[in-house]
Amino acid sequence: MAYRSSWMTEELDVFRDQFRKYLAKDLAPHAETWREQKMVDRFAWRGLGEMGALLASVPEEYGGLGATFAYDAAVLEDLESTVPELTTGVSVHSAIVAHYILNYGSEEQKKRWLPKMASGEMVGAIAMTEPGTGSDLQAVKTTAKKQGNSYVINGQKTFITNGQAADLVVVVARTGEAGAKGISLIVVETAGADGYKRGRNLDKIGLHASDTSELFFDNVTVPPENLLGKEEGQGFVQLMQQLPQERLALAVGAVASMERAVKLTTEYTKERKAFGKPLMDFQNTAFTLAERKTEAMIARVFVDWCIEQLVAGDLDTVTASMAKYWCSDKQVQTADECLQLFGGYGYMQEYPISRIFIDSRIQKIYGGTNEIMKLLIARSL
Ligand SMILES: Cc1cc2nc3c(=O)[nH]c(=O)nc-3n(C[C@H](O)[C@H](O)[C@H](O)COP(=O)(O)OP(=O)(O)OC[C@H]3O[C@@H](n4cnc5c(N)ncnc54)[C@H](O)[C@@H]3O)c2cc1C
Numbered sequence: 315m316a317y318r319s320s321w322m323t324e325e326l327d328v329f330r331d332q333f334r335k336y337l338a339k340d341l342a343p344h345a346e347t348w349r350e351q352k353m354v355d356r357f358a359w360r361g362l363g364e365m366g367a368l369l370a371s372v373p374e375e376y377g378g379l380g381a382t383f384a385y386d387a388a389v390l391e392d393l394e395s396t397v398p399e400l401t402t403g404v405s406v407h408s409a410i411v412a413h414y415i416l417n418y419g420s421e422e423q424k425k426r427w428l429p430k431m432a433s434g435e436m437v438g439a440i441a442m443t444e445p446g447t448g449s450d451l452q453a454v455k456t457t458a459k460k461q462g463n464s465y466v467i468n469g470q471k472t473f474i475t476n477g478q479a480a481d482l483v484v485v486v487a488r489t490g491e492a493g494a495k496g497i498s499l500i501v502v503e504t505a506g507a508d509g510y511k512r513g514r515n516l517d518k519i520g521l522h523a524s525d526t527s528e529l530f531f532d533n534v535t536v537p538p539e540n541l542l543g544k545e546e547g548q549g550f551v552q553l554m555q556q557l558p559q560e561r562l563a564l565a566v567g568a569v570a571s572m573e574r575a576v577k578l579t580t581e582y583t584k585e586r587k588a589f590g591k592p593l594m595d596f597q598n599t600a601f602t603l604a605e606r607k608t609e610a611m612i613a614r615v616f617v618d619w620c621i622e623q624l625v626a627g628d629l630d631t632v633t634a635s636m637a638k639y640w641c642s643d644k645q646v647q648t649a650d651e652c653l654q655l656f657g658g659y660g661y662m663q664e665y666p667i668s669r670i671f672i673d674s675r676i677q678k679i680y681g682g683t684n685e686i687m688k689l690l691i692a693r694s695l
Contacts, residue, residue, distance in 0.1 A: 363434030477527025
């Protein structure tokens with residue numbers, strides 16, 4: 315019997331069938347252009363919004379579908395298997411940024427921002443990382459100082475996904491003392507924000523369609539109601555609370571990437587001949603793919619269980635860290651071994667396996683490096 319994810323429903327079957335067709339017909343043909351211009355066109359965001367593929371797990375009153383994270387997971391899987399150029403940006407926008415606003419925003423903030431994010435009118439980003447601070451998030455230097463009836467933000471961020479496109483940036487800033495207790499999350503609406511400057515769209519080795527940027531804040535003034543949460547100093551706790559979902563979203567993408575790599579490589583090795591027979595007839599090829607397929611299945615079952623836990627409100631940081639670390643490690647290994655089976659063609663950009671290889675590498679780094687994941691897991695021993 316074919317395996318079916320426990321969280322799948324008939325309603326999701328219907329949605330996914332239409333969604334995949336839409337992605338293949340309307341968005342996939344633009345993927346090459348987006349890679350060349352190092353950015354996704356805005357019409358893709360609007361199109362995803364119209365399909366109901368953004369902010370699905372946000373309540374209907376704020377423009378979402380009122381679904382669970384399972385719906386977001388389905389969207390991420392379908393993006394990864396059809397137009398992977400969109401996965402990272404959408405994941406940040408829907409599975410991360412929207413949930414900070416949903417969980418910590420006031421009623422007014424939710425009504426102001428979420429419907430526009432759901433329609434794709436506004437694109438969201440989260441700015442944690444700074445040139446001097448990545449893994450050690452408690453050391454952020456960007457400040458947000460109360461002056462009169464405003465916050466004045468100063469500092470620099472880097473590696474920010476959707477940085478060029480973003481209309482709304484959740485900024486991790488220091489409002490108080492050194493360390494975790496002095497950190498707050500503050501929303502900057504970028505349109506017309508004096509002192510806000512986008513830096514370069516960074517030149518990455520992969521994820522070419524995803525814009526990743528430096529951001530500069532030079533006396534950027536925002537009203538006090540742009541603080542997320544009722545009081546200052548909640549930022550670090552808010553970040554920690556959202557990490558399980560963020561990390562699980564990365565693991566969901568990793569599983570879809572592994573499955574795609576195995577599928578593409580299986581097709582190729584059945585066609586391509588060497589020494590008078592298909593590559594698949596060599597035991598090395600078949601065994602390599604058998605191992606990769608097994609690991610993809612193990613990863614899927616584990617991630618499906620994590621999705622169930624998250625939907626039930628029970629996914630803890632340690633388990634989510636296990637999913638992020640193990641699945642991304644296996645994703646990179648799978649991409650590497652599958653590429654090998656393509657021979658020289660695997661090294662050519664026109665073969666999707668080359669992009670799976672190069673794009674998967676970041677998964678071990680962002681969303682908290684895999685070393686940090688192991689530190690978190692180790693603390694539970
Ligand atoms: C394409 C891309 C997109 C990104 N998107 C975003 C985004 O949208 N928003 C955002 O805020 N950030 C984003 N990032 C930043 C990303 O999250 C950081 O790069 C990551 O957290 C690592 O931080 P760092 O680069 O400063 O590395 P460092 O923290 O300097 O780490 C360097 C190495 O040291 C290791 N290390 C660090 N501390 C320890 C420790 N205690 N024990 C053992 N090893 C350790 C790390 O694991 C790593 O191998 C993105 C990065 C990239 C490349």
